[in-house]
Amino acid sequence: MVPKVALWRDMHNMQKNNNKSFKFDLELGKIYAIWLREFKVFLREKSRLVASTFTPLLWLFVLGGGLGSTVSTPFHASNIDYQKFIFPGIVIMSVIFSSVFFGAYIIWDRKFDFLKSVMVAPVRRSTIFLGKTFGGMTTSLIQAFILLGIGVFIGVNYTPYSIASFIVIVLMLSFALTSLGLAIGSYMESLEGFQLIVSFVVFPLYFLSGALFPLDNIPIWLSILTSINPATYAVEALRSSMLGVDGKNILIVNIGVLLITTLALGIVGILSFRRMKAV
């Protein structure tokens, strides 16, 4: 068995190599491993993809078409009807749902011990975290792209600029909200808490984001709630870059708030992962 011995020695030499860039490569490989698993699961669970694409369509066509026939938007002059107006909001809704749920799914990983098998490997907690968030970002981006394609049917026009900013905004928000989901999931011991996440995290993020209504003339209490919701800034940024409609804040403020939220929630997520119990 000469080849086996040789392989064994190879591996030992590789492991002894303490070169920094080499170590960095190894961590990248591990992030890739975690991401790969998430991506494969996503590809194989087609029912999940179908279900999570269908719900935004209901909002867009039933609410957008139904309510849109009676309400008018302040932007009628620029040929933006209600359905078009909520389109960026529906994209953000899809990102909110898929990202938070993706993160919170870590409870299932723990329940069927997959997480334990990852944690017993020589892998940093931050690596597991990043692999997971990249997985969540990929999933959210693919779903958002499907919606982007549907936007053509309701008359949304795209430019290279609007598509580029669409990608950036979706990725930032999904990183932030996957981190949030992972952080919450890392504290939860049981699946019973899942419903709480739906009621107290996912729906408030969506309804208080201005996805469905302009924020100009809303009551003050609602205005306060929307302005502390990071998703609001994503909706405004997306609306301004895709439809040319300005909201309460200018684009640079929206992007700035999103960036800060993303970093902050990323740090919260990594810290929660560090203290998470393995068993």
Place this chain on the structure above:
Amino acid sequence: MIEIKNLFKKYKNLIAVDNINIKIDNNEIFGLLGPNGAGKTTLIHILATLIKPTSGTATINGYDIISDSSKVRSSIGIVFQAPSSDDILTGYENLKIHSLLYNVPSNIREKRIEDVLELVGLTNRKNDQVKKYSGGMRRRLEIARGLLHKPTVIFLDEPTLGLDPGSREVMWKYIKRLVNEEKITIILTTHYMEEADLLCNRIGFIDKGKIIALDSPSKLKEGIGGEIINIQVEYNEICELDEIVNMIKHFDFVHKIENYNEGIITIYVDNANRNLPSILKYVDKFTNNKIHIISVDFRRPTLNDVFLKFTGRHIEDQHDKDGAEGGFMERYAQYAKK
């Protein structure tokens, strides 16, 4: 080489691991045998760096489990009680992901995956989703996964729990093969005595977090003192029985006698096959038909007798029906019941 030093783990109101000291040599199959809840899994989890001990420590290949946990992780493999592979992925995909997590270099990765699949006999099923595997195949995939990075120590936590007798024998075959072909140290926990007896070089009996006996299976059984004869008798007066028991005690091949109150005399003797007839003759001759022998059997001591001797209890087998068999949804249903 594994050295466990004064290891202690306390939960709120439970001492799970109570001051354990063990040295385990290279290339040994070391068994931790004890009833459910004895602390076997906690001990394994501590050694695998998943739980921190309250006090004490252990070294694996010279690496400390607390201060050098990353190096410990690289040099061990572990197979958990419940299968932990992702059942949506294929066997191959699970192995590929773990080989990346364990830094198996890309130029030998495919070869390693093929080797371990071959070793556990799953080569022809490698592209099937794990949810289509049987319970035994899942366990074998876990073992393959644990071997990917050529660990020098592998922990098997109840490797055959919930498997049918056929799959269990297959599993034993693969475990033996591991030691022969991979030159690896195995630490396995089990509450099946025959499994420990058949596979292990040494066994540590664990009960309530303590190691109560530690030796090779044969030495442990020899410690019981010879073979065990059970004679069921009918009698009128207990004093007559006392008398005969006292007389049997005087044979030099009899080690001890116990439990005769219920009408069953348990005698520990050397060479039961030759000495049993003398005992029976003796009983017949000196009791004047006051005591009738109903049945006789003799057997070699089992590890259960060893456990019985140290704790006064049997190792129960009641946990089997709660085994971690089946897919994710079954396990979820089980979890929901709790």
